[in-house]
Amino acid sequence: MDFSYxxxxxxxxxxxLALTVSFVWLAVYYGMVYMRLGRRREDAxxxxxxxxxxxxxxxxxxxxxDWLRENLPYLLEQDYPDYEVVVVDFISQDDTQFIxxxxxxxxxxxxxxxxxxxxxxxxxxxxxLSIGIQSAKNDHILFSEPDxxxxxxxxxxxxxxxxxxxxxxxxxxxxxxxxxKSFFNWLQVYDNLDYFLRFLSAALSGRPYTGCSRNLSYRRxxxxxxxxxxxxxxxxxxxxxxxxxxxxxxxxxxxxxxxDSFTLTDSQPGFVRWCRLRRERVATRRFYPxxxxxxxxxxxxxxxxxYVAAGVLLARHTFPWQIxxxxxxxxxxxxxxxxxxxxxxxxxxxxxxxxxxxxxYFLFANxxxxxxxxxxxxxxxxxxxxx
Numbered sequence: 001m002d003f004s005y006x007x008x009x010x011x012x013x014x015x016x017l018a019l020t021v022s023f024v025w026l027a028v029y030y031g032m033v034y035m036r037l038g039r040r041r042e043d044a045x046x047x048x049x050x051x052x053x054x055x056x057x058x059x060x061x062x063x064x065x066d067w068l069r070e071n072l073p074y075l076l077e078q079d080y081p082d083y084e085v086v087v088v089d090f091i092s093q094d095d096t097q098f099i100x101x102x103x104x105x106x107x108x109x110x111x112x113x114x115x116x117x118x119x120x121x122x123x124x125x126x127x128x129l130s131i132g133i134q135s136a137k138n139d140h141i142l143f144s145e146p147d148x149x150x151x152x153x154x155x156x157x158x159x160x161x162x163x164x165x166x167x168x169x170x171x172x173x174x175x176x177x178x179x180x181k182s183f184f185n186w187l188q189v190y191d192n193l194d195y196f197l198r199f200l201s202a203a204l205s206g207r208p209y210t211g212c213s214r215n216l217s218y219r220r221x222x223x224x225x226x227x228x229x230x231x232x233x234x235x236x237x238x239x240x241x242x243x244x245x246x247x248x249x250x251x252x253x254x255x256x257x258x259x260d261s262f263t264l265t266d267s268q269p270g271f272v273r274w275c276r277l278r279r280e281r282v283a284t285r286r287f288y289p290x291x292x293x294x295x296x297x298x299x300x301x302x303x304x305x306x307y308v309a310a311g312v313l314l315a316r317h318t319f320p321w322q323i324x325x326x327x328x329x330x331x332x333x334x335x336x337x338x339x340x341x342x343x344x345x346x347x348x349x350x351x352x353x354x355x356x357x358x359x360x361y362f363l364f365a366n367x368x369x370x371x372x373x374x375x376x377x378x379x380x381x382x383x384x385x386x387x
Contacts, residue, residue: 012318015309019324022306023331029299030338033201038341040204040257053163055083055156056136056220057144060128064146065095072099074149076107080156088113088132090125111135124236126229133228139220143213143240148175148265158261159217162254169222169252170244172203173215175263179349188267188274190351190358195281197342202295203255208248209292213240215263222247238284245288259347279369303363306331332356 057075061068068087075085089096089112097114104110113135115128133141142159144150152158162171177192179185199210223243232242244253268274285293310328313319339352351358 009318012313012316015312015316016319018305019309019313019327022302022309023327025298025302026306026331027334029302030335032205033197034335034338034342037197037201037204037257038338038343038345040345052081052157052160053140054138055080055140055142055160056138057083057085057142057156058088058129058132058136059086059144059146060088060090060125060132061092061096061146062090063092063094063096065092065099067146068096068099068103071149072103074153075144076103076110077153078150078156079153080160082138083156084109084111084137086111086113086132086136088115088128088135090115090128091118123234124239126233126239129239130228133220133223136220140217141220141223142217143215144263145214145265148214148263151176151262151264152260154260155263158258159215159256161258161261162217162256165254167251168254169219170208170211170248170254171217172200172208172211172244172253172255173217173261173263174200174257174346175212175214175265176346176348177267178264180267184271185267186351186354187358187361189348190355191278191362193342193346193348193351194358194362196346198296198299200255200257203248203253206250207292207295208250208253209245209288209296210241211244211248214265215261216240216244222252232284232287235284235287237280238287241281241284242287245284245292257345262346275365275369278365282366282369300363300366303359307360335359 057078059075072085072087085107087100087110089100100110100112104112113128113132115131140160140163142156150156159171159173162168162173174196175192176196177185177189179189196212199208202209226243226247229239229243231246232238235242268277285296288296310324314321314324335355336352339355343349343352
């Protein structure tokens with residue numbers, strides 16, 4: 001096929017080059033993030049020759065009586081020989097205190113830390129969470145949140161496999177969203193899956209940049225050695241995000257993706273609440289190093305470039321539409337195939353077929369969120385130098 005006419009069509013030539021570059025970048029991205037992580041298998045090793053360390057599970061609650069009544073036993077009845085559950089009750093005004101008292105009468109491993117007055121001089125949960133970590137008796141801390149539960153009673157045992165290497169200080173895990181038969185739920189499930197796949201894949205590549213306290217572990221001694229949350233205590237968000245970003249390295253961070261290490265949470269019932277949580281999730285990225293911010297923006301930029309280039313070429317009628325259609329079909333087909341490995345690996349049903357549509361939706365949704373950021377208190381933070 002003769003493409004010599006492109007020499008007289010500069011815009012067409014530029015758009016054709018942009019389409020090619022973005023297509024290649026996205027093809028590599030789908031393979032490295034979705035397919036590679038989806039096909040990865042956890043190396044269980046020989047657990048019998050490794051002593052299981054004592055563990056403290058830490059979470060903070062505020063007016064979570066209903067959740068505690070239904071789900072706290074999942075934490076208190078884990079298949080693990082030596083652990084405690086530290087629940088920080090921050091000035092709850094419902095039946096939280098009563099439910100915790102009843103549970104403590106039946107479970108000796110439950111430790112309750114109660115705040116009867118709001119002595120938190122800063123916003124957010126960093127202060128009560130710090131008190132919970134300080135109150136823990138064990139060096140290995142495993143975090144959960146009052147909106148999720150372990151998928152399996154071997155959750156603690158599985159997450160502790162991340163400490164097989166003696167120099168490990170941080171262990172990142174996966175937390176999924178329960179699926180229901182609604183498109184709104186599918187959006188949340190796919191968004192959550194994509195979020196975890198990005199940072200878990202980066203960590204496996206030796207570039208950890210964040211974690212999620214719905215399934216996260218680190219050592220208590222490491223937490224205080226790295227000055228806890230001191231450098232960003234005045235920022236409401238980032239108890240897990242900024243701490244991991246500042247302190248995780250290739251050498252001290254491990255990823256656990258065994259099925260029994262997963263936790264699950266329910267999807268948000270309202271669109272506005274969900275959007276708010278998504279904005280909170282990315283609000284602290286402005287404090288990331290520049291190179292990490294550029295890496296995170298590379299993927300949405302490639303998606304935008306691909307569709308803009310394809311749209312311009314189609315509108316100008318100066319490029320064979322058959323080639324455009326073939327490139328689009330190849331891109332979407334490879335994306336669906338790559339995502340299919342990920343959804344199977346993380347027990348998500350059938351959403352890979354809609355991944356091209358979700359990708360376009362979140363391109364616009366994330367752009368809108370970026371243009372309407374949250375207002376964070378304390379925009380200057382003290383950078384902690386990684387060692």
